[in-house]
Amino acid sequence: MNIRYSLLIVLVTAISTLATRVVPFLLFGTAKQEVPRAISYLGRVLPPAVMAALVVYSVKHISFLDHTLWMNEIIGVIVTAVVHLWRRNTLVSIAAGTGIYMVLVQTALL
Amino acid sequence: MSTLRLWRKAFLRTIPVLMGYSVLGIAFGLLLQQAGYHWLWALGISVFVFAGSMQFVLVGLLSQQAPLTTVAITTLLVNSRHIFYGISFIERFRSMGRRAPYMIFSLTDETYALLCATGDVGSKEERDTLSFRIAVLNQSYWVSGSVIGSVLGSYISFDITGIDFAMTALFTVIFIEQWLSTKRHVPAVIGAACAIGSLLLFGPENFLLPALMVAVTILLAGRSLIGEDA
Numbered sequence: 001m002n003i004r005y006s007l008l009i010v011l012v013t014a015i016s017t018l019a020t021r022v023v024p025f026l027l028f029g030t031a032k033q034e035v036p037r038a039i040s041y042l043g044r045v046l047p048p049a050v051m052a053a054l055v056v057y058s059v060k061h062i063s064f065l066d067h068t069l070w071m072n073e074i075i076g077v078i079v080t081a082v083v084h085l086w087r088r089n090t091l092v093s094i095a096a097g098t099g100i101y102m103v104l105v106q107t108a109l110l
Numbered sequence: 111m112s113t114l115r116l117w118r119k120a121f122l123r124t125i126p127v128l129m130g131y132s133v134l135g136i137a138f139g140l141l142l143q144q145a146g147y148h149w150l151w152a153l154g155i156s157v158f159v160f161a162g163s164m165q166f167v168l169v170g171l172l173s174q175q176a177p178l179t180t181v182a183i184t185t186l187l188v189n190s191r192h193i194f195y196g197i198s199f200i201e202r203f204r205s206m207g208r209r210a211p212y213m214i215f216s217l218t219d220e221t222y223a224l225l226c227a228t229g230d231v232g233s234k235e236e237r238d239t240l241s242f243r244i245a246v247l248n249q250s251y252w253v254s255g256s257v258i259g260s261v262l263g264s265y266i267s268f269d270i271t272g273i274d275f276a277m278t279a280l281f282t283v284i285f286i287e288q289w290l291s292t293k294r295h296v297p298a299v300i301g302a303a304c305a306i307g308s309l310l311l312f313g314p315e316n317f318l319l320p321a322l323m324v325a326v327t328i329l330l331a332g333r334s335l336i337g338e339d340a
Binding site: 002006010020024025028035038040046049051052053055058072073077080084085090097 | 122123125126129146147151154155158159160161164168171172175176178181182185186189190191192193194195196197198199200201203204214215217219222223226269270271272273275276277278279280281282283284285286287288289292294295297298299300301302304305306309314317318321322325326329330333336
């Protein structure tokens with residue numbers, strides 16, 4: 001490997017990553033002017049939409065071709081959701097869902 | 111609230127991220143070490159890039175010594191979803207002064223999710239401090255994980271397969287909290303439908319950006335139906 005070139009690759013990655021994060025602030029957040037109403041509306045309605053998409057994103061590799069490729073993830077999500085609706089305690093829900101998932105995956109139970 | 115209690119609160123809220131980031135960070139450090147890079151590289155990349163999935167892609171780009179235009183385009187594509195995260199925090203970060211640049215830099219999926227869930231914290235000052243500490247703690251987990259992975263990765267032998275499911279569980283819990291906190295469920299349903307539709311259409315590697323773009327379009331088009339005050 002070439003150290004100088006590797007450094008350049010890392011630098012370009014860092015700058016490009018920052019670029020994606022800074023865009024909305026450059027477009028709408030620099031001046032003292034008010035954020036456009038359509039954008040502040042989006043800011044309010046996007047989080048639930050994005051969170052739903054992130055749940056899907058984090059289990060994106062499941063496949064319905066074989067039950068071993070989706071049951072663990074779906075059960076993990078359902079356990080997390082049910083425990084959360086029951087106790088409303090974030091850490092308990094996450095520990096329960098993750099615990100069940102780990103047992104299912106490691107023992108290849110299903 | 112005392113400053114120590116706010117640290118405690120930030121720590122408790124970031125525990126799920128601690129579980130996920132340590133494991134993923136260790137995996138990243140291990141990969142980078144196997145690609146022939148000293149742990150200082152893991153440290154530098156996790157400090158200055160700080161983008162989970164992109165860092166895994168970066169290992170491949172480094173091993174191939176890929177052309178810089180490829181590196182830039184790949185990074186922009188993989189991280190393009192972040193464009194939609196900042197939109198919810200324009201006013202909040204703008205008022206955070208010296209802490210604002212770091213808040214923008216460190217807005218990962220998981221930090222975004224946790225910041226979306228700080229609505230319950232009383233005063234604005236406390237919320238800002240808590241948000242900043244959440245961001246700092248999350249990155250510190252990621253950085254330590256990467257370094258540990260690249261120094262000790264090959265010695266870790268206990269079976270932690272599946273612990274990164276904590277990320278999925280975190281998103282699920284925050285989704286439910288958001289669902290329960292509002293009567294307007296249309297945005298959540300639109301987000302879920304777009305994500306599932308896009309995943310079926312485009313497959314797992316490239317579905318999130320089109321999903322978010324379509325969701326934003328529908329949300330904007332349906333603004334009068336969903337309600338300005340949603």
